[in-house]
Amino acid sequence: MTRRDLVLASASPARLGLLRAAGFSPEVQVSGEPEDGVDGLGAAEVSATLARRKAGAVAARLAARGGALVLGCDSVLDIDGQVRGKPSSPAEATAWWQGYRGRTGTLVTGHALVEVGPGGRWAEGVASTTVRFGDPSDAEIEALVATGEPLAVAGGFTIDGRAGPFVAGIDGDHGTVLGLSLPLLRSLLASLDVAVADLW
16 A cells, blocks of 8 residues: 555635544645636536646645645535625625525535646546525524624535534535535545545
């Protein structure tokens, strides 16, 4: 078994927590890449494009560390064809949440895995999970937005924080909603001839 280094190209504590809980010990290298230039694309294309951009930027920065694996991820919410990343303001987060009540959306997370080095191989994929929103009151939405949490996450919500009580349920992999699908990661690693245990 060959030990490989995994580098997470994300500042997300949820992604880092998922990886650590699954036995990985990733190094964190935030890409700093802008999340623009994707207007008009569908949710899967947006998330895949941004994940690719983040992974590529960090891999270029680590060019001397041949063999390391860089994982970039990006999440957006698709609700009735509208693609939502992070809310730009408390007012926007409030409006989004008021519109979520009783509705269903799809949280889409793009993954890009790149092997550092000349001719480094790439593996990419997108995971989707259905999210069923509850019916929070105006007062609950106001209190949620006042915490600042919705401004830092895709779609203005996460199921592992204060918004959790306002999500009625999900259909699919919960990791996708948190920003990283472990089953998809395993598949991407396998496509690069890397076993999960190689990263433990």
